[in-house]
Amino acid sequence: MSKRRIYIIGAGSIANSHVQTISKLPIDEVETHVSDNNPIVLQQFKERFPQVIPHQDTTAMLAEPARENDFVIVCTPPVSHCAITVQALESNRHVLCEKPLAMNQGESRSMLAKAQETERLLGCCSSRFIGHHVTETMKSWVEEQKLGRLYHVRWLYRGQGSRSGVVVGSNRSWCFDSQQSGGGVLMDWGPYDMTAINDILQPIQVDVLHAWMAPPVSDAVLPEGAVLDVEFHIGASMIYHCQDGSQVSVSFERGHPAYASSTKQFEFQGTEGAVEFDWLDQDGLTYYYNDQGMVGSQHVPYVQDENAPQMLERPLFYFFQSINGQPSPAVLNERAVFNFNCLRAVYDCVRNRRSQSVRLEDL
Template sequence: MTDSLRIGLIGCGDIATKAHVNHLAEAGYTLCAAYNPTRSKAEKVVEKFGGANALACNSLDELLAISHIDVVSITSPPAHHCEQVCQALSAGKHVLCEKPSALIPEENLRIMEAQRISGKKVCFFSSRQRYAPIALKAKEYIEDGKLGEVYRIQARFARRKARPGVDWLTHASWFTDKDKAGGGVVLDMGQYLLDMILDLLNWPEVESLNATTFKGFPHDLPEDRVNDVEEISSIFIRTTSGPLITIDLSATIVDDPIHSIAILGTKAGIDIQYSDTSSKIVYLHEPSGKRGALEEVVIDEGHDGWASKEIYQRFHSAIVNDQETPGTTPEQALRLTTLCQIAYRSAEEKTEIQLAAKTPSA
């Protein structure tokens, strides 16, 4: 890929090494600098993935002061996202940032204003599933009218003993602290599904939302560890344009893990099923009972629904060719944060929340 962009990395923890730095060179970026509060982590990242003369910075200000950096990628814990995104924009950098974009909608509004003033591009990684090959195929079916009018989308995502900060990544204590993480499974995994589904439907207005949350599975955390985030959630969304959306989430389940999305229309329906290494669209019956209205599509090894590299590539193209910013945009991120916070309110109040004409337009 030509027109290499120079990038700085903010945060060198687990997600940075698993889903970011390994994609940079192939996606058209040269890693020029990295910052992490624990300097040794930044040193390891630049040594392994950095270009010539890449720096391990002592502070965020030092990294942002490097004039030749075009883009920064932020992979720090969520409580830092708003401030760091705004600082990077003020320093004249384009910004890629991990999800969730922010903890509360007011932070998203700050980001939107900082982006407007800077004129730079901002994209959040809550769009990982949106750009996966199988999701793009489903969007093609919908836009080509092969499903007819979509009236129902049902998503299920459940893992067996996979609570971050509890069952794995146990050193990352911020995952279980709502003040630092913003929430549990709703913000950790639910934002991916919300983003993908809303994008499939062209970001419809939400009429009402009802949600439940649950926490109570056993754990071995120290008594002094904050552990106040939800482990399970079910979200029920009515849209003003018609489709009903349900999302069932579990970070720990005493059953088989599942990751699936059913999309039902008046002509046909499809069922997307994911595994650790692949994903596929499986036939559903047409209303007539016939089977095989759509070809079966299997995405091979390496395409399990998480499209970090695709986001980096699309963002690169948007900057180099002055194209529209790929999602999740700051406006869409505001909608996601708003809906997640409404889900928490609904669960706490044990009631359906009416919100038509109150959610921001994407």
């Protein structure tokens, strides 16, 4: 049997993680090709991972005729996700694209159109928290209406730590420049947020009624020549329209660094109960319920499956399962684009000062 072939484009920070995950995939033999338009980065990558086959020219790398199960992982900054994904799909390979999927809704739609035309899978790495015990528990409780009629979700993360997008030991100044990144904290962390909320609620339409964003001013030293024009604090009031016709109000906020207390609240409130959780602390869920007219609470601990893929490994494991035709929680094609468009609608609401609607059936 021929070797499996995986192609990574962009040999920066996150590519390190994907190469390590590839070595854990259930494949006997794999050929990993990597391209980067920075020869120094490519050389350093090859030194760290001698098993990879380096290419300075992505077009030449993808010119090799595709085999049925070849796939590409796009690990470049967001500004090039659309063009590279389209090129990779045109080479007849499935594509797993890093988050955020694109720069705007026009780009995400053209990526989906190309995936449909070439009959290849398009996945997004925003699925890090899908399949997590806490997310799965929430999803099943919502499905079985354990909380009664769900009416409100609060999704709040405010931190005082470093600017969003800054990775220790790296100089990723593209994160601060909207022409390269598409935005700030929402483009960085929002893909995980929206993918998790959407996975739990499975909406068919999301309305962004009102949204705001701000660039908290700081005297932190930026890399020389860096452009800083992205938001570090953003929020939105949204209505989620669910498949059963119900509507859920979602209050969303993300900020780091924000001039406020560090706060995390992930809450789902229903007429017969509520849940609070934090998948980052891996602490589990707190379930509030009616206890003879009083509010009872129960802590449901996080159950870690040592054999399941870990946070950084999940997107690649799930995508690999999908390509092999196995059941998988991967977020693909229309759902991946819908999740991204919900995120982008928050920016569109701020910029246009008008509410926005994103409908799954429009894709």
